[in-house]
Amino acid sequence: MKKRSSLKIFFSVVKALLLREIQTRFGSQKLGYLWAVVEPMATIIVFAIIKELLHPNAMPGIDYPVFLASGFVAYFMFKNIVVRSMSSFSANKGLFVYKQVKPFDTIISRALLEFFLTVIIVILFLFIGWYLGFDVVPKNPLMVIVAYIWFAIFGLSLGILFAVLGFFFQNFSKIINLVFLPLFFISALFYTLDALPPIVRDILLLNPIVHFEEMIHANYFDGLSKEYYNYTYMALWTVMPMFLGLWLYRKTERKIIMS
Amino acid sequence: MIVLDNVTKFFKTKKGKKYILKNVSMTIPEGVNVGILGVNGAGKSTFLRILGGIDFPNSGRVISNKTFSWPLGLAGGFQGSMTGKQNVRFVARIFGKSEEEIKEIIEFVKDFSELGDYFDMPIKTYSSGMKSRLNFGLSLAFDFDYILIDETLSVGDSRFKKKSKEALMKKIEKSNVLMVSHSMSDLKNICDVGIVLNNGKISYFDDINDAINVYKEINEA
Numbered sequence: 001m002k003k004r005s006s007l008k009i010f011f012s013v014v015k016a017l018l019l020r021e022i023q024t025r026f027g028s029q030k031l032g033y034l035w036a037v038v039e040p041m042a043t044i045i046v047f048a049i050i051k052e053l054l055h056p057n058a059m060p061g062i063d064y065p066v067f068l069a070s071g072f073v074a075y076f077m078f079k080n081i082v083v084r085s086m087s088s089f090s091a092n093k094g095l096f097v098y099k100q101v102k103p104f105d106t107i108i109s110r111a112l113l114e115f116f117l118t119v120i121i122v123i124l125f126l127f128i129g130w131y132l133g134f135d136v137v138p139k140n141p142l143m144v145i146v147a148y149i150w151f152a153i154f155g156l157s158l159g160i161l162f163a164v165l166g167f168f169f170q171n172f173s174k175i176i177n178l179v180f181l182p183l184f185f186i187s188a189l190f191y192t193l194d195a196l197p198p199i200v201r202d203i204l205l206l207n208p209i210v211h212f213e214e215m216i217h218a219n220y221f222d223g224l225s226k227e228y229y230n231y232t233y234m235a236l237w238t239v240m241p242m243f244l245g246l247w248l249y250r251k252t253e254r255k256i257i258m259s
Numbered sequence: 260m261i262v263l264d265n266v267t268k269f270f271k272t273k274k275g276k277k278y279i280l281k282n283v284s285m286t287i288p289e290g291v292n293v294g295i296l297g298v299n300g301a302g303k304s305t306f307l308r309i310l311g312g313i314d315f316p317n318s319g320r321v322i323s324n325k326t327f328s329w330p331l332g333l334a335g336g337f338q339g340s341m342t343g344k345q346n347v348r349f350v351a352r353i354f355g356k357s358e359e360e361i362k363e364i365i366e367f368v369k370d371f372s373e374l375g376d377y378f379d380m381p382i383k384t385y386s387s388g389m390k391s392r393l394n395f396g397l398s399l400a401f402d403f404d405y406i407l408i409d410e411t412l413s414v415g416d417s418r419f420k421k422k423s424k425e426a427l428m429k430k431i432e433k434s435n436v437l438m439v440s441h442s443m444s445d446l447k448n449i450c451d452v453g454i455v456l457n458n459g460k461i462s463y464f465d466d467i468n469d470a471i472n473v474y475k476e477i478n479e480a
Contacts, residue, residue, distance in 0.1 A: 013353045095338075096313060
């Protein structure tokens with residue numbers, strides 16, 4: 001058999017894993033794919049109703065369901081990339097008998113799949129929103145796309161780090177899953193920072209997810225403040241876990257394969 | 260050719276380090292079929308995995324520019340929820356085969372493994388014999404320089420065993436095998452040279468029969 005370059009092997013493995021993940025991501029039932037759409041949609045509807053009941057006059061000039069969708073879909077993408085990356089080593093352990101398959105490849109393919117799924121969901125939601133008569137066109141589409149991609153890379157970055165840590169410390173993954181519960185409420189998903197008291201705002205801004213959500217919202221809608229998200233802070237949170245994760249991964253790759 | 264350069268491999272146990280290879284340097288020459296012998300727990304499977312590049316020595320290097328199959332054992336790298344066909348397709352993809360080649364490989368493996376309708380059923384419904392038939396058939400679909408065999412020949416009914424052995428004999432006209440086996444007759448039939456693993460030491464024999472004799476002595480001691 002002919003020797004292939006390692007880059008070539010990497011691409012064919014990631015492609016094979018990706019096609020395999022598509023078949024297994026939602027179990028054997030085709031209904032699983034529906035869930036990927038129903039989950040964010042149900043969340044959007046629930047929060048839209050709550051807002052209508054409690055603060056019908058908040059955020060004038062903005063279609064609140066679109067506001068929710070733009071943030072929720074990104075948040076779910078981020079969360080799924082982190083959580084799915086975290087479990088990718090143990091889920092694909094059996095495949096490491098093929099020396100072409102490196103643990104790192106399984107993370108990349110899982111993150112890619114979540115990203116592609118998000119693209120499909122975004123397109124679907126844009127159509128549904130447009131059909132329902134909402135104003136779905138972003139004010140600054142390019143920056144919204146940048147924010148989404150950056151958010152995905154941030155998720156990948158944490159995913160790599162958490163995957164390695166979670167592999168060696170079993171409780172770590174459980175803790176991360178627990179952390180995601182409150183994160184939903186403190187990540188500026190269904191409100192803007194501008195509407196909060198300064199002291200609360202400052203505390204919430206420690207959470208990097210808030211910056212991404214604010215970046216998405218501010219570039220999607222007219223009249224929302226752009227002053228809260230900070231590129232440096234976002235970059236720091238993307239780059240540091242990435243380097244730490246890759247460094248730890250390099251040191252432990254063989255152990256992960258051997259286990 | 261496979262060169263082991265001062266290779267040490269151990270496992271940490273409660274009683275300290277258990278050595279499988281201790282400062283081993285040796286060369287396995289080109290073009291020979293190698294039988295690997297040793298008592299249970301001597302580390303034969305680990306040795307095979309190191310040669311196949313999916314296990315690593317604690318120190319030292321294994322150098323070879325040959326291609327190796329994955330170790331063919333009872334447990335394979337199959338995902339239980341996916342069908343035999345989907346798993347075959349996956350492996351063909353990681354080896355960079357084109358869609359055209361993948362189709363041929365699927366046909367070949369389906370035909371060889373004689374799984375019938377099970378080929379399109381999830382692997383978790385398979386018996387261990389069916390799994391190893393699939394695994395063996397799959398490995399035959401590729402041209403490796405070395406096929407690594409971890410006792411898989413001993414599975415299946417006698418007719419299938421015979422067919423597997425014939426297929427393997429045909430394959431080793433072009434490839435070589437590195438095999439772990441407890442079947443002395445298989446080793447004699449297939450292998451030219453032998454390696455005996457014993458307490459971290461490794462002995463190489465130009466004649467498989469000598470290796471078998473030494474192994475028998477260790478076993479009886």
